[in-house]
Amino acid sequence: MPSDRIPMNPRIYPTSIVIDQATKPTVPLVPRNSSISSDKGHTMGNNPPPYPQSLPPFRSLARQPKGRSCCCRLICCIFSLLVTFLLLVGILALVFFLVFHPKVPSYSVDRLRITDFRLNLDLSLYARFNVRVTAKNPNKKIGIYYEKGGKMSVWYKKTNLCQGSFPAFYQSPLNTTATDVSLSGQNQYGNTLMQALQQQQQMGNIPLELKVDQPVSIKVQSMKLGKVMFLVNCQLTVDSLSSNNAISIKASNCKIRVKL
Template identity: 45%
Template sequence: MSRHPKIHPEAPSARASAPLVPRAASRSEQGDPAKDVLTQRSTYVPLAPPRKRGRSCCCRCVCYTLCLLLLLVVAVGATIGILYLVFKPKLPDYSIDRLQLTQFALNQDSSLSTAFNVTITAKNPNEKIGIYYEDGSKITVWYNETKLSEGSLPKFYQGHENTTVIDVEMSGQTQDAAGIMTTLEEQQQTTGNIPLRLRVDQPVRIKFGKLKLMEVRFLVRCGVFVDSLAPNNVIKIQSSSCKFRLRL
């Protein structure tokens, strides 16, 4: 018999591709170390810098200061409201009753010398409020933008619902007044009157019952139309109106 050649299967190659990392070491107890490294890198969060305590202290101080100011404003507002309800304050009333020109002369150097006597009536209509008229007052007479004379009111106390008549003497000298004299004469001939303005700046202290408040200022502005500016003569007041304003 003929013998067939035996075919022996080829043994597997001994050259197997060995893994770069041993299988036993490729995974840790919690997972793949390569993935763990990537996960740690991707979830890294930088730490915020520590806060400065000085800034927070400053913010707290500002907040406390604002709160104190707010409380102070509320307290002052409440006090003013209570005083208003209890005393029911009313504004004083002023009027110009008499105006006498004792001097009105143009000098050789073109200066104008003037002197006025003014009678002012001041009314305090309040039942529970008194007014202290302090030193440092100023009253002036103006024609257009030119000041003619000035003086001051006396110091006195005006009680509740009181009417006080005040006589004030004023004097002044205006330089380069030749043009003013010409304008006055033309206006008197054209309109038959001369507009004057009286301004009063008076420091006062208000008395609520027995409480005497801080000093404030009364500002009075009066517009007066007179028939003429003849010296040594009582000037006829054709019309007058006064406005009162309070300034702290």
């Protein structure tokens, strides 16, 4: 007959329990309102990093003042007009040179006569010269107006002996004109100057310098252009400076420079 008595030490067998992934708890490893610092100093957690309290100032390109902008525009306009004007002048000058082939005139001293050369009682030196200068115009289509205000002078070693006015006249193309000019002057260092000139006269070579500063105007066909300045420099060598005697010009070399 079976006995209803339960044994005193029942055996317990292990039971495998499968937990569904859907029922797996989703508790975060780090609480929401807590933070854990890592070894590198960064804060780990779900919360975003805190926003910096102060930001560097934002640099924006400020607009230039209105007055400065207007000034820059004015300077640019003036510069553009100046460049345009220079280009126009250059083009006109190039056309002028290509069409008319301008050439500077040539000069020569043909005669030098001393009408008075003396030492005064106050030891000043008075000189009166008469010079003949020949000008040649080599241009075929250009005439030259020698305006009023021209000056001629004779110098000895940077000392002015005499001066006078160069006459005004018109020189047509391919024309040669000889002009006589009277010069006179007085120098207060006459005694010293006379001794130096006498020493040069004994050697038979007296260096003189003749200068001409002449304003001229250029005529192209029927149009008269603006004025320019002819600067003529002639190096002369004469044998003597005796009054009323024939003076021989042993050497003569004239150069011209045009000044705008």
